[in-house]
Amino acid sequence: SAVISQKPSRDICQRGTSLTIQCQVDSQVTMMFWYRQQPGQSLTLIATANQGSEATYESGFVIDKFPISRPNLTFSTLTVSNMSPEDSSIYLCSAGDRIDGYTFGSGTRLTVV
């Protein structure tokens, strides 16, 4: 299974600013996924990122707020834009497929003050 390096592991940001989270995969993968996880809760899919095409966003998430880049088959970024305290959460990236399973990054704990 793929190994994913995610950074930063945590950050404290001022409201109104933006944070970009990076995920690097140690092998080429077709699809990457971005999730949000509120403390003590389950994972909610933000968007699916395929290389060479626009990311597909889930209901309730928009590109202006969560722009995603997928420049190649091993890398993706998620930006949380114009942050507010409601954006405080854990953000995780994932990659893989149904055959090998889906691997996750170690998560980014974001606190907006």
Add this chain to the structure above:
Amino acid sequence: AQTVTQSQPEMSVQEAETVTLSCTYDTSESNYYLFWYKQPPSRQMILVIRQEAYKQQNATENRFSVNFQKAAKSFSLKISDSQLGDTAMYFCAFMKQQGGSEKLVFGKGTKLTVNP
């Protein structure tokens, strides 16, 4: 719409004993994949076990096994010889195919505590 239900928000077990976590799902698809993930306090999501729906044989990975009942749409996880390191949140997930892509739908999780 596919949904995944984990009816046990919290469970506890004594070290070395066996515990079963329940999961039910709803789908109209005939072939699909199911997963159990473990998330310890480190928050790293770890794949525990996966099951392909058309395979009737229950998946097993060391101390972890599943009881897959396709007709009942049930996918429970059994942990044998529980260890302190098994303390974690456990998420059941259904792999959904949509518009040529696929994505995981997660249950709300079960918090498992293994007591010494």
